[in-house]
Amino acid sequence: MLAAETYRDYCPNGLQVEGRPQIKKIVAGVTASQQLLELAIACDADAVLVHHGYFWKGESATITGTRKRRLQLLLQHDVSLLAYHLPLDAHAKFGNNITLAQQLGFVVQGCVMQGDAKGLLWQGELLQAQTATQFAQHIQSRLQRAPLHLSSASQRPVRTLAWCSGAAQGYIEQAATLGVDAYISGEVSEQTYHLARELDIHYFAIGHHASESFGVQALAQHLAQQFDLDWEFVDVLNPV
Ligand SMILES: [Zn+2]
Incomplete structure (x- = not known):
């Protein structure tokens, strides 16, 4: 199945x-x-x-x-x-990525990558643009856990999104090539801070466990x- x-x-x-x-x-x-x-x-x-x-x-x-x-x-x-x-x-109905998006109320456009990474990086949007702070509060209210937010250089509003559950902070560059406002994954690395600024994309580390529950x-x-x-x-x- x-x-x-x-x-x-x-x-x-x-x-x-x-x-x-x-x-x-x-x-x-x-x-x-x-x-x-x-x-x-x-x-x-x-x-x-x-x-x-x-x-x-x-x-x-x-x-x-x-x-x-x-x-x-x-x-x-x-x-x-x-x-x-x-x-x-990766699964389109029971997968961590699709069920996380449902939990957070994202409008899902679909998964981005194919081949060995099929179903891992997903793209979508919010119904309405929010400030990064509002979006962080929204995540906290749904997951009962405050995310770590690393701001984009321009502090752009958040409407378009990419996400991958777990320890997928390494996909931040692929997410940035999609032109989205924010990328969401479970964990964070030291270098993620610099990449978020230089790629002008917000990063939200929402917890590995929380993102895969x-x-x-x-x-x-x-x-x-x-x-x-x-x-x-x-x-x-x-x-x-
Ligand atoms: Zn995992």
Whole structure:
């Protein structure tokens, strides 16, 4: 459904850890941290569905330390772990980018990039132009978290937008080539400050976790309807 096999990703997508064969309850969360697993087990989940799972490219392949403890929890309780990374950012209905845009009330024009980056950078606009300060307040009211705003040099009003969930501050130059007033992503780097000024584009770092909280909920809700399951979103708060 997510066409996961068509992405060149940094981790395996789909069933990462196999638990019991029957699933009646799914717990959805952003990241398969130990805390999420403990909370999922406490509410009798058969499977945990996340955006950030395990087995990332470049990571040590040994089962030690935090990795051992997390896997041990899943295996001891016979709970499955399903993880969808880029396919869940990009999906046109359940993806983090489209669901974030709905949450923030953007008028969506569509995704910009194709190929390996398909579905990652999106473009749209606000119904009415706002000052950057008004826009930051709007984001805060919808996400219950104040964004970090890096101003464009000209302090232009904000109407046209590009966005990419997660740690995609590196797309700020691609966003600027679209001529939009503001670019929105989850995290920020030291150099983002200078790029925002020099490219004359506002940058809003809205939180990696906050920007990727909605896709997994949309997907879990869909799966629950499709297969008659119980589901619950467990939000392990993360200030980053
Ligand atoms: Zn992410």
